[in-house]
Amino acid sequence: MDGDRHATPTDRFVALHDAADALLDDLTERYLVERRETKEPFGLDDALVRTVRLIPRSPSAAPLAIHFTNPGLVVRLGRWWEESLPPCACATCDDDPRALEERLRVHIAALIEGGLWERVRRGVGGSWFETRLIGAGVTADREGPLSAAGARDARRGGFAAAVQWAPWQFRSR
Structure with missing residues (x-):
């Protein structure tokens, strides 16, 4: 990879975006939430990224936000829980997109169950x-x-x- 061991093709994380889209669609259909979709500045260079927020109609339930970054996602649960999927996209770390999809589902399930x-x-x-x-x-x-x-x-x-x-x-x- 041109001598940079931290460079990687990001195509393998496209499935993570697809999984997040499908999960957001499912949650929007099943739960009383308002869905807001925007393009927002994100990251050090303030690049515009697609952001989807699900805001429960009950103010006592925590909101969910997913930023569709390159190569993966940044997931925000409630006010302060934030997680990058993958945490690092380099070839050395070599995160499995299917494992990241499962982590996304497990964490969002914990959120919507009140965890x-x-x-x-x-x-x-x-x-x-x-x-x-x-x-x-x-x-x-x-x-x-x-x-x-x-x-x-x-x-x-x-x-x-x-x-x-x-x-x-x-x-x-």
Whole structure:
């Protein structure tokens, strides 16, 4: 690959975009959500990427956003859970697109079942977010720093205490 061991053809992740599209269509049909599709600046170079958001009609249920990047996806659950699929697209890492599709499904299933928990913590050095995702096939924690403005905004939004997001509501048939 021209001597760059981190270069890779990205065609193998096209299936990940297709899987995300099919999953978003299915969720839109099955759950009470508003679907918003836009092109937004994303990443260091602020390239415009397709972004799809599913916002539950119940304000106690967490939103989902998927950014369709090159080569994969960036998935945001709730306020702070963010995950790149693949985490690295280089040939050395060689992530399996099918395994990434399954990870996408498992994490989104945990979200819609009410398995996402988030909160803001204050400390001497500043504030940070904590988030936990629990569901069939996933138990994971994340944390990271927040700016002073971000922490104030989060506390105003009710995140000073832990927030356990509610399950999504099904559409009535």
